[in-house]
């Protein structure tokens with residue numbers, strides 16, 4: 125058996141759809157027939173050669189939902205036909221961080237689309253299924269669920285678990301791509317007042333539709349604008365893009381004792397930001413990292429989605445076929461919203 129997959133043979137090279145061998149499940153893993161797979165900036169980083177885990181040739185794709193198609197002989201809780209999604213970090217279930225309930229920083233983690241072939245394909249293999257799979261609520265379409273494994277869940281945990289946003293606080297979101305728009309929505313649902321920052325007017329329009337009270341043009345004096353709008357700076361600020369300028373603007377836009385949450389990836393090959401530590405000390409700022417969300421933490425988020433308090437479906441702006449996925453991946457960031465591949 126062979127399946128269709130989006131393949132690249134060199135970093136930054138052509139992205140072509142071709143037939144590849146059908147994956148087989150590991151003894152603890154499953155193979156999922158992909159129903160939808162989002163296209164994310166992390167895929168772009170992998171294709172661009174910024175991620176040392178990626179080995180050529182490679183199939184990208186890490187934010188997926190679909191149906192279990194094959195099950196390893198040691199899997200206890202899943203069966204063929206189950207509708208599932210999965211965090212982009214697949215945890216091992218037995219290392220120190222996993223035992224502490226922090227599978228998102230598992231020491232032995234695997235990531236589809238990075239450490240092995242991913243979900244921009246008809247089928248994808250996933251490891252440690254009993255630890256990592258998440259059952260989809262009945263009626264949730266695959267296209268909506270695809271972003272839950274990466275951008276929406278990442279934003280949910282960054283805002284609620286890591287940033288610990290409280291009602292009435294000012295939250296600044298720097299970069300309104302998929303994860304940033306998700307963060308705007310989650311922060312508003314948590315009762316925060318949100319300032320959204322981006323250089324693209326279309327992204328700021330979507331941020332307002334997600335509930336942002338103010339928007340700021342990222343090309344101007346961003347910390348100054350945030351200080352004015354919030355009466356002295358944000359309580360919590362997220363760099364949802366991952367760039368030196370958004371990271372530094374996020375830190376500089378905080379009020380004293382504010383919390384910066386780094387969510388966007390900052391691959392060292394693109395240059396490291398110079399953090400103004402004197403400002404961190406003088407203002408007692410907290411600098412926090414956030415890396416996805418473990419499968420065990422999904423129920424709280426899913427119940428808010430089922431209740432209609434969070435609406436990830438509003439962020440899916442384009443549904444594509446696999447044949448159009450390569451062009452969309454190479455052009456990540458050029459169009460606002462989330463692109464999801466829904467036909468393979």
Ligand SMILES: [Zn+2]
Nearest residue numbers: 164166274275
């Ligand atoms: Zn992603």
Ligand SMILES: [Zn+2]
Nearest residue numbers: 216219222230
């Ligand atoms: Zn682990």
